[in-house]
Amino acid sequence: MEIKNLSFSYQERLIYDRLNVKFQDEVPNIIIGPNGVGKTTLLDTLARLNSSDTYDALVDVPSVKEIGYQLQKTIFYTTLTVGQTLKMYQKIDHAGGAAPTALMNKIYATVLKPLESIKMGQLSGGERRIVLTYGTCLLDRKLYLFDEPLSGVDPSNATLIMEMICSLAKKSTVVMTTHQLGQLKNKGAKIIGLNQGHCIFNGTYTELLKLENTQDVDEAYSKLINSSRSKIKL
Numbered sequence: 345m346e347i348k349n350l351s352f353s354y355q356e357r358l359i360y361d362r363l364n365v366k367f368q369d370e371v372p373n374i375i376i377g378p379n380g381v382g383k384t385t386l387l388d389t390l391a392r393l394n395s396s397d398t399y400d401a402l403v404d405v406p407s408v409k410e411i412g413y414q415l416q417k418t419i420f421y422t423t424l425t426v427g428q429t430l431k432m433y434q435k436i437d438h439a440g441g442a443a444p445t446a447l448m449n450k451i452y453a454t455v456l457k458p459l460e461s462i463k464m465g466q467l468s469g470g471e472r473r474i475v476l477t478y479g480t481c482l483l484d485r486k487l488y489l490f491d492e493p494l495s496g497v498d499p500s501n502a503t504l505i506m507e508m509i510c511s512l513a514k515k516s517t518v519v520m521t522t523h524q525l526g527q528l529k530n531k532g533a534k535i536i537g538l539n540q541g542h543c544i545f546n547g548t549y550t551e552l553l554k555l556e557n558t559q560d561v562d563e564a565y566s567k568l569i570n571s572s573r574s575k576i577k578l
């Protein structure tokens with residue numbers, strides 16, 4: 345799956361300038377970049393929620409029906425309990441959705457079961473994020489899009505969520521955005537860096553550290569963004 349030669353603007357603001365991105369199977373594709381660079385817009389584009397002018401740039405992207413998209417700001421039924429919400433996810437696919445893996449069962453037992461009878465509107469931000477990410481994983485899709493699934497989630501739950509997303513990537517294409525770069529260590533993920541309308545990096549966590557000659561991933565990120573700013577001419 346890839347995005348080929350995508351140019352897109354919101355009114356006067358150029359978001360992508362002939363952007364090319366190749367996505368990988370088997371490992372999660374992680375979109376990183378500064379606030380406002382266009383990460384969510386890229387997920388919207390893959391889900392065909394963006395202008396139809398962008399559709400020509402989508403190569404081998406599954407149809408809308410084959411995509412599961414966990415939006416950053418999901419508006420949900422606040423009066424449903426966690427248990428009811430997850431049952432609803434299971435019923436969205438007529439065939440009953442994807443069978444939960446052993447890892448998903450573990451996450452259910454340790455993190456979600458204690459929340460089962462709590463209403464969605466009463467959950468903390470991190471708890472709600474975990475429920476919705478888990479629910480999206482219950483869908484049976486060819487492509488999964490997760491917008492900041494680790495945002496507001498504590499480090500040990502974030503590790504579980506990342507493991508769940510990595511295992512999902514073994515059967516379907518997965519694209520997610522995050523600012524939590526430390527969570528990408530040893531995950532084999534493909535990191536796609538965006539800045540100023542272009543793809544400025546496409547490689548692994550280890551390759552990013554090597555490129556920027558540091559062992560600190562946040563420092564590597566800052567160096568990557570700063571060096572691309574001086575190179576890109578819009």
Ligand SMILES: Nc1ncnc2c1ncn2[C@@H]1O[C@H](COP(=O)(O)OP(=O)(O)OP(=O)(O)O)[C@@H](O)[C@H]1O
Pocket residue numbers: 354355359377378379380381382383384385386
């Ligand atoms: N419907 C819209 N109309 C006009 N501008 C928009 C619209 N949606 C997004 N934008 C702008 O496009 C830019 C990219 O937004 P996007 O949400 O894709 O950024 P992002 O990289 O996901 O940011 P963050 O890391 O903060 O979540 C932002 O400057 C945003 O203000």
